[in-house]
Amino acid sequence: MPKPPFPEPDDQDMLQVFLQQQGRVEKQLSRWVACRATAADLCQELFIRLWRRKDVQVQDMSQYMMRSARNLAIDHIRSQRSRLRTETALLPEQMAGASSALEDGHQANHELQQVDAALRALPERTRHVFLLNRIHGQSYSEIARALDISASAVEKHMMRALQACKRSVEDPTVKARP
Numbered sequence: 001m002p003k004p005p006f007p008e009p010d011d012q013d014m015l016q017v018f019l020q021q022q023g024r025v026e027k028q029l030s031r032w033v034a035c036r037a038t039a040a041d042l043c044q045e046l047f048i049r050l051w052r053r054k055d056v057q058v059q060d061m062s063q064y065m066m067r068s069a070r071n072l073a074i075d076h077i078r079s080q081r082s083r084l085r086t087e088t089a090l091l092p093e094q095m096a097g098a099s100s101a102l103e104d105g106h107q108a109n110h111e112l113q114q115v116d117a118a119l120r121a122l123p124e125r126t127r128h129v130f131l132l133n134r135i136h137g138q139s140y141s142e143i144a145r146a147l148d149i150s151a152s153a154v155e156k157h158m159m160r161a162l163q164a165c166k167r168s169v170e171d172p173t174v175k176a177r178p
Contacts, residue, residue: 014051017061017062018050021062021065022047025066025069026040027039028066028069029043029072029073032073032074033076033077038076042076043069046068046069049072050065050068111169118167118168119164119165122160122164126160127161129158130158130162140154140155
């Protein structure tokens, strides 16, 4: 049988007690959690919990409400402390990680500029062979056929290009073009 849309007599009693005690409970919650908005939220949470457990028989509903409100406040404070400990523990690592990642990014960008400058300084055919292999993914034999050179010549061009790239990163005197 569906529940009637209006509160039953027991529901009405619980609602009436809650409304009578709401101001006092919210004021006490505000003292415990030191925030009126949080206290109002916790008071609403208290009502929802009481409404869901309205079948529980208690002798003094106002005392039960205050004890439940206190438990909610304690849970909230514990949660806040735990969150604060987690944030303070992770924040220095996150800051160091972000700083390190930024430095790594700058270093990688600098090295990329150096490699780009080294590739631009290569002879045209060597650069072309390198780009066909590393950028376009062609095999040495495919490059040899396309450029009408031997596979051995492709290997030599690739060796030259890779050595130039390696030197450009290892040698700090090599300057990249802006």
